[in-house]
Amino acid sequence: MTTQIQRTQRQQRQLRGFIVVWIGITFLIAIATFVGIYVGTGELETGTATASENAAQEVPLSQNQEIERDYSASAENSTRSNAPESSVADPASDNSFQAEANDTEETGDEQSEPAALDQQSSTEPEDEANNPLAAGSGGAAGPALQEDPTPTPQPEPTLPPIDDREFDLGIQITPNFQNDPQIMDGYMDAAANQLNLNWVKLQVRWEFAEPEPGVYDWDRLGYDLFFQKASEKNLKVLISVVSAPDWARQPGVNLEQHGPPANNQDLATFIGNMISRYPGQIHAVEVWNEMNLAREWTSTGGLSAADYVEMVSTVAGTIRFIDPNVIIVSGALAPTGVNNEIAIDDFIYTDQLIAAGLLDHVDCFGAHHNGYNIGPNVPWDQVPNDPTAVFRGPFDNPNHSWSFYSTLNTYANKIQAAGSDVPLCVTEFGWAVTEDLTPRELLPIQNFEFAEDNTLIEQREYLVEAIQLMEEWDFVWLAFIWNLNFGPESNWDISREYRDNIPYSLIRPNYVPAPVWSAITDMNFRGRPR
Incomplete structure (x- = not known):
């Protein structure tokens, strides 16, 4: 009788320990999840702000239209074999x-x-x-500037x-x-x-x-x-x-x-x-x-x-x-x-x-x-x-x-x-x-x-x-x-x-x-x- 009671008490203690451990693990997982969401949300907001700043700061370079064409196409119509190696115009x-x-x-x-x-x-x-x-139409946007760009030097008066x-x-x-x-x-x-x-x-x-x-x-x-x-x-x-x-x-x-x-x-x-x-x-x-x-x-x-x-x-x-x-x-x-x-x-x-x-x-x-x-x-x-x-x-x-x-x-x-x-x-x-x-x-x-x-x-x-x-x-x-x-x-x-x-x-x-x-x-x- 005593042995049976002792066995029952031991099982109850084990069950209580398991419950405590399970609750603790659950609590830790909840904390980790919360921290992860908080940190992730903060990084996303920071990244979005940085991208917006870069997009706002992006400066297109001046359009530099090249009038170049493939030389081999030009050379086919040339009357001499010693023509220059590149061309400067693209006839449309x-x-x-x-x-x-x-x-x-x-x-x-x-x-x-x-x-x-x-x-x-x-x-x-x-x-x-x-x-x-x-x-030939060219022109390309310049690369996005850094977050803290160096101020562009102003040209000297001419x-x-x-x-x-x-x-x-x-x-x-x-x-x-x-x-x-x-x-x-x-x-x-x-x-x-x-x-x-x-x-x-x-x-x-x-x-x-x-x-x-x-x-x-x-x-x-x-x-x-x-x-x-x-x-x-x-x-x-x-x-x-x-x-x-x-x-x-x-x-x-x-x-x-x-x-x-x-x-x-x-x-x-x-x-x-x-x-x-x-x-x-x-x-x-x-x-x-x-x-x-x-x-x-x-x-x-x-x-x-x-x-x-x-x-x-x-x-x-x-x-x-x-x-x-x-x-x-x-x-x-x-x-x-x-x-x-x-x-x-x-x-x-x-x-x-x-x-x-x-x-x-x-x-x-x-x-x-x-x-x-x-x-x-x-x-x-x-x-x-x-x-x-x-x-x-x-x-x-x-x-x-x-x-x-x-x-x-x-x-x-x-x-x-x-x-x-x-x-x-x-x-x-x-x-x-x-x-x-x-x-x-x-x-x-x-x-x-x-x-x-x-x-x-x-x-x-x-x-x-x-x-x-x-x-x-x-x-x-x-x-x-x-x-x-x-x-x-x-x-x-x-x-x-x-x-x-x-x-x-x-x-x-x-x-x-x-x-x-x-x-x-x-x-x-x-x-x-x-």
Whole structure:
């Protein structure tokens, strides 16, 4: 009996112990569950807040549209096997179009005996031109910032262009006459973000922009879009204003040739209105172009440096009244050794300009030189003979007009001798190449045999050396490569008289960049402190 009772009591104690242990374990599990939920909820809230902060702080990078395409596709259409290894343009099929190209817009260096007068190294279409270049849309959002980001340093204030006297480089761009924003954006992106340049040049044809007195057509040649896209890319713009409209010309003058206005104030008013239309977007003005040639200065008074200085004086006064920060550049002369009714030797004309007081009215002396078939470091009287050269001008008829080196250094010496420190602005320079052009693209290019002597590799070497020399000389302020984008526009009407802009283009036919492209990129003018 006693044993049975003891056994029962022992079982009860065991049961009570089990219950106590079970309750304890249950209690511990409950506590652990509560703590887990609390901690987990806190982490979730913290993570959500962090993600929200990062999303709010995410800063998109600026859109850097690349106009690049696969080289192999371009090379299939290329006529030569030594084409560059990459391309800079992506022609979109839906942007292709056909348009007419009329007479020449800008004329370049003049050849004759010894410097030829028929070369037009800077021709542009006066109206629409076929330009199928389309920029590839890119742009990417930047990575999310950290919780405690380092404050973004603010850029140092930059000098206005007129006070920034460091050498700088730009390139001439023809507008997209189709007024396609994507194409124009691609051109500007190529200049700013691929070639790393700060400046672009635009030739403005007054005759089309003001066809009647006080009636303006800024869209005919795409000027509004040009300035919009240049401004978006933070590019400075030099405009070169040429070609008076018929209504502004002198009575009885030959209207078949370009020439100055009868009243210089008409030109000053036009330029003033343009500066007012694009405030803060025009940083330099080149007043006229190659006025030592009759085809650019057909006037009842003939070729006259004194008349030109009167024009500059009037225009400069208006520009400085509206925006004193605009750089005033004299019209660049055409290098030529000719002296007759159709041309004046540019060295003689320079002396006449200085004597007439030009240097008192301008901030920069305009110059052109497209280097024919010799390098930029060769003086005109030290050209080594090249028996393989097709074009014999520099070798058989020595003259200063053939030489990049002699032309620019002589201008600078004449200015210095006059007691002035006005620098040069080389508003056009380049070397023509035809080795990668098809017969259709070459036809008809007249008096361009020198381009047959240059290769794309030589073009790269000459351009790079010219840029380095101008920076070393310290008398060149601005220099503009001729040109960016005529190569892709080789689908113009082949009946046009001159197609001599294509051989200079840095974007070659089939949207392939010239070999010099990467060399200019590496110079990184855009990244230099100013």
